[in-house]
Amino acid sequence: MIVIQGLTMPLTILDFFLKLTQFDFRILSVIEVLMAKYEFVPTEEIATYLHYNEKKIQAALTRLRGYKLVFLVQRHYSGTALTFIGYDALALKALVEKGVIAQIGPEIGAGKESDLRLAVNDEGSEFIIKMHRLGKLDFRATKKARAFLAEKRHISPLYESRLSAEREFEALNELFRAGVSVPKPIAQNRHIVAMHVVTGQDLYRIKKSEFETEDDILTLFDNILNELEKAVKHGYIHGDLSEYNIRLNEDDYPVFFDWPQYIKTESNQAKLILTRDVNNILNYFKKKFQLNLKINIEELILKYLDINIL
Ligand SMILES: Nc1ncnc2c1ncn2[C@@H]1O[C@H](COP(=O)(O)OP(=O)(O)OP(=O)(O)O)[C@@H](O)[C@H]1O
Ligand SMILES: [Mg+2]
Incomplete structure (x- = not known):
């Protein structure tokens, strides 16, 4: 059993978390490994892998389905796949074992492509865990179970979410080390990124009346540009x-x-994407503060983008 103390909140991921046995986690891990080969892992394969009889595995899977950790399908064979919650359980367990997480707190937001929660470490410091959720896990739509990694174009939502978390963690590490103003990264496992909390307020919520002078708004604009340029x-x-x-x-x-x-700035999309980012910032200052500000984007491009792709 994993020990996470003081959990009193009715949390989807955690309701069942304390009830899971090491055996349950072994089954989840085996499903994860075999999902590289199967969209739905045959129960028989799980049994073979773990040297248990199929009945015992089937009973455990039924229980895990009750916790919404796995999907079970009955096609020409009985198959299983992890749900996002199942994937959460594996990632959280790893982060608990690494000593990153001691407790998990309430959800603090759900982005379009992630769920965010507060978490606490052994010393009681709070941080954020961002659980990436890309793609839809709706297996009812899947016509038939098939081995899918042979088909290169099929990429599973869990795998896609992991890649997304890896990319985010890598970028945060590089940028933080370079002194760019980003949340300080702490750890990453599978589709979860742990990072420091940025206390404060999202820019879109700020009201014009919160600024005393126009100079304060211009300072904010300069700071944003400064960080953009550093990145x-x-x-x-x-x-x-x-x-x-x-x-x-x-x-x-x-x-x-x-x-x-x-x-990356060497990408052949760099000019297009950078221009879009810059325009979003200009539009924000125009919309919110009625300020028509200018940025010499050509200068940025000439200075930092690979001349060969322009
Ligand atoms: N480190 C942090 N500290 C404090 N708040 C954060 C932090 N990271 C994210 N948030 C909050 O959570 C929200 C969602 O985060 P983020 O934009 O990273 O997720 P997302 O799923 O990619 O969002 P979306 O797709 O909706 O843009 C942010 O708008 C912000 O308010
Ligand atoms: Mg966002």
Whole structure:
């Protein structure tokens, strides 16, 4: 059993978490491994892998389905696949065992492509876990179970979510090390990224009346541009930069988050994506503060983008 103390909140992931045995986790892990080969893992294969009889595995799977950790399908064979909650359980267990997470707190938001929760470490410090959720896991729509990795174009939502978390963690590490204003990354496992909390307020929620003078607004604009330029200088273009992915910290300084879709400055999309990011910022200042500001984007492009692709 995993020990996470003090869990009193009615949380989907955690309701069952304390009830899971090591055997349950072994089954989940085996399903995960075999999902590289099967969209639905045959019960028989799980049994063979674990040297248990199929009946015992089937009984455990039925229980795991009760916790919404797995899908069970009955086609020309009995098959199983992990749900996002099942994947959460494996990732959370790994992070608990690594000593990253001691307790998990309430959900603090759900983005379009993620769920965010507060978590606490052994020392009682709070941080954020961002659980990436890409693609839909709706197996009712799947006509037939098939081995799918042979078909290169089929990429499972769990795998896609893991890649997204890996990309975000990698970008946060690089950018944080380079001194760009991003949340400090802590750890990553599968589709989960742990990072420091940015206390403050999302940029889109800020009201014009919160600024005392126009100079304060211009300072914010300069700070945002400064961070954007620093990221670009280190080879990273955010790719979804807007008031929805910038937070102002306690010092009213902008922090950029939500990085999985970043592109590198050597990409042949760099000019297009950078221009879009910059325009989003300009539009925000125009809409919110009625300020027609200018950015010399050509200068940015000439300075930092690979001349060969322009
Ligand atoms: N490190 C952090 N500290 C504080 N709040 C955060 C942090 N990371 C994210 N948030 C909050 O959670 C929200 C969603 O985060 P994020 O944008 O990374 O997820 P997302 O699923 O990609 O969102 P979307 O697809 O809706 O843009 C943010 O708008 C922000 O308010
Ligand atoms: Mg976002």
